[in-house]
Amino acid sequence: MKRLPSILAALVLVVLPFVAGTATGEARHALTTFGEPKYPAGFTHFDYVDPAAPKGGRIVVNQQFAANSFDSLNPFILKGNPAGMVPTLTFATLMAAADDELATAYGYVAESAELDPERNWVAYNIRPEARFHDGSPITAEDIVYSFETLVAEGHPQYRILLADVAGAVAEGPSRVRFDFRPEGRKRDLPLLVASLPVLSKASFAEREFNRTTLDPLLGSGPYSVGQVETGRSIVYERVTDFWARDLPVMRGRFNFDQIVVQYYRDRAIAREAFFAGEYDFREEYTSKSWATEYRDNAAVRAGLIKLEDLPNDSPANLQAYYFNMRRDKFSDIRVREALNLAFDFEWLNRQLFHNLYQRTNSIFQNSDFAAVGPPGPDEVALLEPFRASLPPEVFGDAYQAPVNDGSGNIRGNLRVAIRLLKDAGWEVRDGVLTNTETGEPFEIEFLLYDSTTQRIIQPYIRNLERLGVKSSIRVVDSASFQNRMDDFDFDFVGVAHRQPTLPGAELRNLWGSGAADTSGSRNFAGLKSEAVDALIDAAVKADSYEELRAACRALDRVIMWNHTIIGNWYKATHSVAYWDRFGRPEVKPKYDRGVFSTWWYDPVQSAAIDAGLARSAEQQ
The missing domain is CATH 3.10.105.10 (Dipeptide-binding Protein; Domain 3)
Structure with missing residues (x-):
């Protein structure tokens, strides 16, 4: 089955309609749809993370949510077949969604948001510490550039989703305001614009935006693009001096030093590669395989591979x-x-x-x-x-x-x-x-x-x-x-x-x-x-x-x-299999698997897995 490009899927998932709050112009740490946000101002971390989770190691996965190859690292345009996970791992947004709440987000690049009482505009105040990967500060001009460029040159879906946003204005170096059309669907717009990827205006001074490229775009998220084998694999490297690592929305999250994404020609080949230990985690979408090929596998019987049906509380695909x-x-x-x-x-x-x-x-x-x-x-x-x-x-x-x-x-x-x-x-x-x-x-x-x-x-x-x-x-x-x-x-x-x-x-x-x-x-x-x-x-x-x-x-x-x-x-569950190399929090986020964002590498368990693979190789 064909799936949405990851950045557009992310946009869909964080369209968070009505903004909660009581006072005009009051700076809010959170935006929510109905009711009040779960986490108060000053919260330290989400409940579904371990704030003391160790950093290190890597996880290797198979790209299952897009096509079986890629030829571009620009996921924001219609052209090309972009690599998966680029936007979610390498680009920051104004607000970060909570995965245990229905349509709620908290400050990320923006430390606060202010909403006009008539909902004709929303303003975001940018954190002074917010940085791109080259160390340059994120400014209101970058936010304006991101909006205008995505609408003018980005994937056509941006124009559809953002049709009721009249424009964006930099009111100062660290304050950006989005104006909404009076007749538009204002309920959706404050957090729709807050979910847009933050692009660096300066980085496009000498390169065209609307082109496929295998040169990584300058990001601002927890990972940067490392080694790339076109169409075969991509390595995401954790940014060790990530500017947002101690924010409440990031503490205990994105713990792997490397996230390696591998591509295979078809599902059968990918499944065989998993059992051979070429990668660590997969979700099985073929029911026959889940019912017949996993539980009798030698690595599963030996306890090296774990099988789980994780509850899926989200709307079904x-x-x-x-x-x-x-x-x-x-x-x-x-x-x-x-x-x-x-x-x-x-x-x-x-x-x-x-x-x-x-x-x-x-x-x-x-x-x-x-x-x-x-x-x-x-x-x-x-x-x-x-x-x-x-x-x-x-x-x-x-x-x-x-x-x-x-x-x-x-x-x-x-x-x-x-x-x-x-x-x-x-x-x-x-x-x-x-x-x-x-x-x-x-x-x-x-x-x-x-x-x-x-x-x-x-x-x-x-x-x-x-x-x-x-x-x-x-x-x-x-x-x-x-x-x-x-x-x-x-x-x-x-x-x-x-x-x-x-x-x-x-x-x-x-x-x-x-x-x-x-x-x-x-x-x-x-x-x-x-x-x-x-x-x-x-x-x-x-x-x-x-x-x-x-x-x-x-x-x-x-x-x-x-x-x-x-x-x-x-199915109302996610059927997942993984080599038992990892630790994870006691609580799973209600609306996400949490694998890439909350799990961590356990060197002791991983050594046991490697020893088991070595024994298996000797016996063959």
């Missing part, structure tokens, strides 16, 4: 198949519903997934924002103006995907699908689904970059063939896949992306009409709907949690009952 509705053959809702009926999740779960997954029935799965039962009065009030343009099911029970018995016999669903296709102007001629007006056959190309996922697509293709649909699979390299996704050059594609703890500005980029034809946006389906746009507006402008929930649940109903996607599957 939205993993789904997307129809490209820019193409006429997918524009009819009856066609999309028919194709959905041919997808047999229960058989996949039984035969391939070892019954480890649950079906995705919501764009907000595993959260309070998923629609439940029939719509309540507050949802109906939002939906009613668009009743004539919406499927009648929107006003009934929450969406439920077709359910099969797991036997593979879905003849009943296929009969319904054939009727829907006939009503939409398609009929089977000589075994081929054909448009009754044009005579064109119905053909679908499935776009993949990971060949191992073909085993999941093939059963679906067999069911589509029973409808007369001619299907093919196109496996391309990761760079070509990225380019085709950016240009919406596909029929049908599987995508997974992280969800924020609270929905907000990212909804425009995922589902809004304005993003449908914007190259590089994440509106993969090409959805254009007045109802959806209105519900997104209601969500991003909601002044209370209850209003936000109602808008999101209504949006969920509209998107799912329009058969915009075929929801896949999810």
Whole structure:
């Protein structure tokens, strides 16, 4: 599954809408959405860290959240295939999110924030000690430059997310003010701008921003880029004199001297490399492998590798198949519903997934924002103006995907699908689904970059063939896949992306009409709907949690009952495996795994692992 570029995923996760506070112009140490921040002014560290965690050692990981190669160290532009983790490890932001709170952040580059009572602007006061890696101070001019450059030259998603920010002004060397458009979604904006990466204006005096590069950008975060083998590996080196190391938001965090990220061609090769000891930590996304290949492994039996299912309290990743509705053959809702009926999740779960997954029935799965039962009065009030343009099911029970018995016999669903296709102007001629007006056959190309996922697509293709649909699979390299996704050059594609703890500005980029034809946006389906746009507006402008929930649940109903996607599957846990070289805090952050930011290297345990690997090598 394709995933969001890491910097954009991070932006989504820290869009923290309404800013708490009581006095006009009062300097606040924290910004939160609803209620009060958990940690008071003067707090020393987050509860989910060990403030005395030792620094040192390294952790080696496999890049699992992006494509299987990289050709650039600039993650902020549309061009290229950037290395993962560059923004989160090497760039600081004005505020740092707390991973044990719902939509709350605390001062990082900014020591305090001030908000206009009408929310027409927010100002941030920059810490005097804030520095880039070359020792130069972070100034308000750098913040202004970062905002203006990302909007003008950065990835198109920045323009979508920041459309309601009128501008940024340096009110002094250490104070920056962001002005918001009066008609905009002001609730989201204060912490949206606070989550932007801080770029060095001076460092771009003699280099172009909007270019791919393998020369590291000047950062200000806890790590800098070290050795790079293009497309194969990247080493992040801990900045030993990191200016923020003693701040409450950083104490006990980012403890490894090195974080090494390695790339492999496909999942099977990466899994074999893990068992061979080439890297230390992986999350397993292939249920068959988790069920059959781990527990009988010799290193697992010897206690050298630990297996865990970590609780996942965050909204589930939205993993789904997307129809490209820019193409006429997918524009009819009856066609999309028919194709959905041919997808047999229960058989996949039984035969391939070892019954480890649950079906995705919501764009907000595993959260309070998923629609439940029939719509309540507050949802109906939002939906009613668009009743004539919406499927009648929107006003009934929450969406439920077709359910099969797991036997593979879905003849009943296929009969319904054939009727829907006939009503939409398609009929089977000589075994081929054909448009009754044009005579064109119905053909679908499935776009993949990971060949191992073909085993999941093939059963679906067999069911589509029973409808007369001619299907093919196109496996391309990761760079070509990225380019085709950016240009919406596909029929049908599987995508997974992280969800924020609270929905907000990212909804425009995922589902809004304005993003449908914007190259590089994440509106993969090409959805254009007045109802959806209105519900997104209601969500991003909601002044209370209850209003936000109602808008999101209504949006969920509209998107799912329009058969915009075929929801896949999810788990409420993270299945992780790691060589037992590490220590970690007693408390896991509620909304994160915490591996890179809170774990540490244990030299005694690591020596035992190395000894075990040596014994294994001698026995072979």
